[in-house]
Amino acid sequence: MSPHAGTSPATTHPASPAPSPSDAAEVLARGIGRRGLLRAAAGVGGLAAAGAGGIAASAPAWGATTALPPVLQPLRRAPARETYVRCDPATALWGRLPNRRTDPVARVTSGAVLTMDAVSHEGLLEDQGKDPLAYFTSFGVRPQDVLEDAVGVAARTAHDGPGPHVVTGPVAVRGAQPGDVLKVEVLGLAPRVPYGVISNRHGRGALPGEYPEAWTGDPALAPYLNVGGNVSVFTPVETSDRGLVGAMPGPVTARFPLQPFLGTMGVARDTGVTVDSVPPTDAGGNLDVRDVGVGATLYLPVRVPGALFYVGDPHMAQGDGEVALTAMEGSLRARLRLSVVRPGDGAPLQTATRPFAETPEHWLPIGLSDPDGPVGGQVTDVGVAVKDAVRAALAFLTDDLGMEGPVAYAYLSAATDFTLSQVVDRTTGVHARIRKADFAG
Secondary structure, eight states, rough: OOOTTTOOOOOOOOOOOOOOOOHHHHHHHOOOOHHHHHHHHHHHHHHHHHHHGGGGGGSSOOSSSOOOOOOOOOOSSSTTEEEEESSSSSTTEEEEEEEEOOSEEEEOOOOEEEEEEEEOOOTTTTGSSSSSHHHTTTTTGGGSSOOOOHHHHHHHHHOOOOOEEEEEEEEEEEOOTBBBEEEEEEEEESSSSSEEEEEEOOTOOOSSSTTTTTGOGGGGGGGOGGGGOOEEEEEEEEEEEEEEEOOOOSSSSSSEEEEEEEEEEEBBBSSSEESSSSSBBTEEEEEEEOSSSTEEEEEEEEOOOTTEEEEEEEEEOOOTBOOOOOEEOOOEEEEEEEEEEEEEEEEEEEGGOOOEEEEESSSEEEEOOOOTGGGGGGOOOOOHHHHHHHHHHIIIIIIOOOOOOOHEEEEHHHOEEEEEEEESSSEEEEEEEEEEEGGOO
């Protein structure tokens, strides 16, 4: 039996569509079909001018601020006319992703807006004591500023999957069937706490076998070492003239802007076996594409009835590559719109078989080194992911935008960046950034 069987943890009100965005934002949100895609590119300037009318207008204020955001404990009731999915022992999976046998924790209609709480696994893991209250208060966090649901998950949710991530869901979307595409619009992301954690563990990261081993035995570095010599760097959030920033500890303090996003968003794979939460696949999951923040859209190929959508691995900031192992991990509250569309009619053609993303400025074809997941836990070559991303970008330009093949390939070489999404999740990821403004004419 699914661990979610017999539960009804989500608080639900009848869903209704959010207020209509501006025409430019709506075109960008659709982003499909050759004419629609070209209109979307032409509408980039209009979206910028639309201001509060655009999709990104619902983003939290990550600009200059004079106060830290409040701690967002679990809501006691859902927002009006929306569905709220908390993260607690009744709605969370730890270390594994939903499969076709997992019971949904909530059901919504296509086009519904819902709020989902995501809890970071950092501070909950065994090498950190599996006691987030003790862990975070050891860094000076007040007890009331430790999330109640993080404490509950650590104490009462079985860590029964091979990965580290805490996953919220799944949510079933009525009418979604294999062959459809789930369109996920990120309407808002709010930090739930004013701190995060960045970790490096043995056998992980871009330099396994070198770090953290090189730091073992150095008493000056002992404050960063966990059980077994793994490294975790507690990183508080501060305010600055650049807005909210992460502040690295130590004698040289680096401060960097926050750019929150959900590292994990996906739909269930059509399997009855345990699905590891670490490697991203052709059904999404731990993609770690930092561009998929507020205002972005992710398209996921539906594999099972209802899609069974989930979120997890919330990040406050991440560099392309995520080389140490984790990003700045920190719990987020997400506001999302879930819609059922079709490849070529609401989504790019390639979304029949693979994830694809877009922002107001870019189309983001996503390449993976092993879309079916790594065999035997082996890390796969980043070069394979590059080739996969180039093929995906080339197919998008020719099949969806109508470019001729030789011209499209030349354009990618001259004008498109291919960026490492991450190199640490065994299946490596690379995504292209195709500028919409280049097609505005």
